[in-house]
Structures are given as structure tokens and as C-alpha cells.
Amino acid sequence: MKYDLVVIGAGPAGMSAAIKAASHGATVAIVDENPAAGGKLLGQLYKEPKTGWWIGREVAKSLEEKVKRLGIDYFPENEVWAIFPQWKVLLNHGEELHTDYILLATGAAEKAIPVPGWTIPGVMSIGAAQVLNNFHRVNPGKRIAIIGIDALSLTVANELKLSGAQVIGIYLPPPDDFLDRISNPQQMIAYLSSLADAAPNHFLKFAGKVTQNEFIQKVSAAFYPYRGMKIWGIPLFLRKSILEIEGDKQAEQIKIAKISRDGLPEMESVKTIQVDCVCISGGLYPLSELASAAGCEFAYINELGGHIPLHSQEMETTQTGIFVAGNITGIEGAKIAMAQGELAGTVVSDRLGLLKSGTAIIKKAQARVEKARENALIKFQPDIEKGRELAVQFWDERT
Amino acid sequence: MRIKKHPILGKLEEKEINITFNGREFAALEGESIAAALLANHIRILSYTEKRQEPRGIYCGIGHCYECRVTVDGERSVRACITTVKDGMRIESQGESPK
Numbered sequence A: 001m002k003y004d005l006v007v008i009g010a011g012p013a014g015m016s017a018a019i020k021a022a023s024h025g026a027t028v029a030i031v032d033e034n035p036a037a038g039g040k041l042l043g044q045l046y047k048e049p050k051t052g053w054w055i056g057r058e059v060a061k062s063l064e065e066k067v068k069r070l071g072i073d074y075f076p077e078n079e080v081w082a083i084f085p086q087w088k089v090l091l092n093h094g095e096e097l098h099t100d101y102i103l104l105a106t107g108a109a110e111k112a113i114p115v116p117g118w119t120i121p122g123v124m125s126i127g128a129a130q131v132l133n134n135f136h137r138v139n140p141g142k143r144i145a146i147i148g149i150d151a152l153s154l155t156v157a158n159e160l161k162l163s164g165a166q167v168i169g170i171y172l173p174p175p176d177d178f179l180d181r182i183s184n185p186q187q188m189i190a191y192l193s194s195l196a197d198a199a200p201n202h203f204l205k206f207a208g209k210v211t212q213n214e215f216i217q218k219v220s221a222a223f224y225p226y227r228g229m230k231i232w233g234i235p236l237f238l239r240k241s242i243l244e245i246e247g248d249k250q251a252e253q254i255k256i257a258k259i260s261r262d263g264l265p266e267m268e269s270v271k272t273i274q275v276d277c278v279c280i281s282g283g284l285y286p287l288s289e290l291a292s293a294a295g296c297e298f299a300y301i302n303e304l305g306g307h308i309p310l311h312s313q314e315m316e317t318t319q320t321g322i323f324v325a326g327n328i329t330g331i332e333g334a335k336i337a338m339a340q341g342e343l344a345g346t347v348v349s350d351r352l353g354l355l356k357s358g359t360a361i362i363k364k365a366q367a368r369v370e371k372a373r374e375n376a377l378i379k380f381q382p383d384i385e386k387g388r389e390l391a392v393q394f395w396d397e398r399t
Numbered sequence B: 001m002r003i004k005k006h007p008i009l010g011k012l013e014e015k016e017i018n019i020t021f022n023g024r025e026f027a028a029l030e031g032e033s034i035a036a037a038l039l040a041n042h043i044r045i046l047s048y049t050e051k052r053q054e055p056r057g058i059y060c061g062i063g064h065c066y067e068c069r070v071t072v073d074g075e076r077s078v079r080a081c082i083t084t085v086k087d088g089m090r091i092e093s094q095g096e097s098p099k
Helices: A012-023 A039-043 A056-069 A126-134 A151-162 A177-183 A185-198 A202-212 A214-223 A289-293 A334-351 A358-374 A384-398 B034-040
Strands: A002-008 A028-031 A045-048 A052-055 A073-075 A080-084 A088-091 A096-104 A108-110 A123-125 A143-147 A166-172 A229-231 A234-246 A253-259 A265-274 A277-280 A284-286 A298-301 A306-309 A322-324 B016-021 B024-029 B069-072 B075-079 B089-093
Touching (some): A002 A012, A002 A334, A012 A028, A012 A056, A012 A096, A039 A056, A045 A151, A056 A073, A080 A289, A096 A334, A123 A126, A126 A151, A126 B034, A143 A151, A151 A166, A151 A234, A185 A234, A284 A306, A298 A384, A322 A334, A334 A358, B024 B034
Parallel strands (some): A002 A028, A028 A073, A096 A322, A123 A277, A143 A166, A143 A277, A166 A234, B016 B089
Antiparallel strands (some): A080 A088, A108 A284, A253 A265, B016 B024, B069 B089
């Protein structure tokens, strides 16, 4: 089959791009390995200060309805197995999609924190817990502990509690040289403070304000109470680590220890606590294998979450005709992904000769991405602006 | 484990269907994943590893870690986290449990 544009990934970026291009008259296909359209939107649920609850599954549903209304060919439960120049997209059920333009909107995946016991049933990634809880409406557990303190884990903790599960605490990962940023109490406090002004809901805002207290900042983790603090009834422990998860057939208990000023566990303080579920939050990284397979050039930008395909201000990679949008370009929120998708869909429409005053329309779409960034409430990556500048710089240096 | 009433998302209204897991019949809701349906019935162990017979369940939830592989209507290694339940579906865990 021949299409003007093949979009890989039916999340906020991919669907927005497909809708934009199709509304300009392009023939578009979308491929996604999930049975449900929406990607990371499916689990999202948080309260926004001005507009009320952001219910990701409803946003996904309205995008999916537009996709259907515009006659876009949607291939759910299909995986891309290969991309050949220039361009042929092969799917695992045998379809061959031919196109001049591909958009890779493959999103992100979670980094693991391999705490001893992390493979025991009942231990899962924070994202899996979020989708089970908010999309499938099944509590991942009744007594849940969370490892890893970040914007996502704080938000999900709140969502779990809201739906009736008990979150017994949010803890640091075990101290580890590779995990210093997220396992060291002092660094954790600095990170939480950086979240304060951009917090998505009152929950995060509170977490941020507490740590912004000058006294706590200055004397930092040394005096931070072991007992933690409660946020909306959920204990947040900035000086306790989960060292191990135990259970014969499923997660039954966790071993926790106090963390000393220099970031080491105090072994005489080890305690055992009963749980039936442990959620691990290690942060997100861009999912970019397909861009790599297609020969796109990459850069490692820590501030964006990992390796990203180099791309122009028009979202095109170093491979002519292959575009990117959403979390594959760096870890940011769904609204930014949607704006990036619309930009990519606009640029492709222009290349196809479907726009009259393309340059002006593209400029507007670029401005909307910037606007979405300015208005972003959640900052998943503390230095995202620096990361974006580096991405632009790497692209400019190359060309 | 099911969240029948949610303060923001409201009541669960999906239609009930039947599935079997290792020969036992369970209720599932239309549109949910195999992993979600089994968890709602308090089933966490989806497979056992080949060498050491260690239990495994849902980990990543997005089809990447392959820890939730089950056999569905005779087809091996279907990912429970990204496969939707269907009425009458026969699901079996993979691998052998330790003796």
C-alpha cells in the first residue's frame, strides 16, 4: 500500500501529526503495537490548576475519533519489523507500507532500577502500575511501596491513593554509584526544589515547597528527618532506601534502611515491612531503535533523557523524509508531544505541496511548540531547556 | 483489586466476559488486557523461567520486557500486557512451577 505519510506510534505526537496531515488532504497510515490508541496518554490523570482534571484516556479517545473520521488507516497490534529506503515499512503481520515520509513517534520507555528482588511478581514499573490503575481500573496492589522519587512517581502515588490503594511510602533506591542522582538524599532535595515552580498539581507543588525551605536546602539532607513527611497522607522518605524486595511467589515484604548523611545505608536500622506491590520509577528514556535502524544520526543528551535522533527545527532527521515528534526527541509532557506532532504533520503537508503559504503555517506550528513548553506544568527532566539548546546546537554544527 | 467506583473516572461499565486461566474460569471485562484481567482475579504469576523456575509477572506494561508471556488459545509467548481479552479465551501460564 502507498501512503503520503506513515506514522509509527499512536500516542499524542503520532495521532496529532496524522490528524494534521490528513486534514490537509494527505493519505496517512498509523501503526502501533498496542491494542488501544493513546500511548502514554492512557494512564494519565492529574488535576490542572486552571482547566481541571486532565484525563489522558479521554484525550486519547477524542484523538482516535478524529483519526477515524479523517479516514486514516490505523494498524493497531502491529509492530514495525523493518524500514527500508526510501521508504518501505514492513509490519509483523505482513503488510508493506510504501511512503516518501515517515514520522517516528515511538515515545519513551522506563529505565529499570534492578533492586534485588525486582523480578518477583508484584514488582512492576511505575508506568505499568499507572496504566493498570487508571486505564484498566485494577489496583496494582493493596499495600504499595514506591522506589524512586520523581515527578512521575509522585503523581502516580497520588493516583493510586485516589483510587483506594494504600501507598505505604515513597523511598529512595538503594545507594549505588550509578544511581547517585536518584539515590542520594541531597541531590534528591535539590531536584524536588527544581520541580516546585512547575508542579502539575497541588501534590507536587506541596512536595516542592517543603524542600524549598531555605533551612532544609542549606543544611540539606543531613538534618532531613528519617520519618519523612506526609503529602496527602502518603509518606515521602528522603532518607530511607528500599534495599531488597522479598517474597516466595510474589512480593511480600521490603527491607528498608536509613540513609546516612554521606548517602550510605545504616545496616543496623534495617526494617522489614509487608507489601503486596512495589513500583519502580527510574525515569524515562527516548525509544529510538527504529531511528537507529533507519540510519539516523544520534546525539547523547542527558538533559533530554538519553540518545535522541538529531533533528531540524522542522522535525526532520538526518535521513531525508524521516521525521520525529514526541518523547523520541526528549522526555517532555503530552501537550508538547501533541504540538510537536502537529508541527511535523504540517511540515510533511507542505513538502507534499498541500499548503498554500507553508512557511507561515510552519512558523505558527513552531511557535505553538514553544508556547506548549512555556505552559508546561510537569518538568520530567530538570534541565530540559539546556537539553533543547544542545539539540539545536548539535544539528546546526552538523549542517 | 477492581476499582469499581472512582472519584474522578466514575463507575466501571464495561461488559463482563469469561476467560480461562490454566483451566479455571474467570470473569474479565471487555477491552482490558489479559494481564489486567488476571490481576483483577488476584493472579500475578504469568510464567516461570526455564532454567530456575522462578515466577514472573507484569513488569513494564508496554510489551517490551516480555516477562508476561502466556499461551493464548494454543499460541505461545503472547504478551499479556498488550493483548486484549476475548470471550472464551483460553490462557495458560508458560514454564513449569518448581516441584
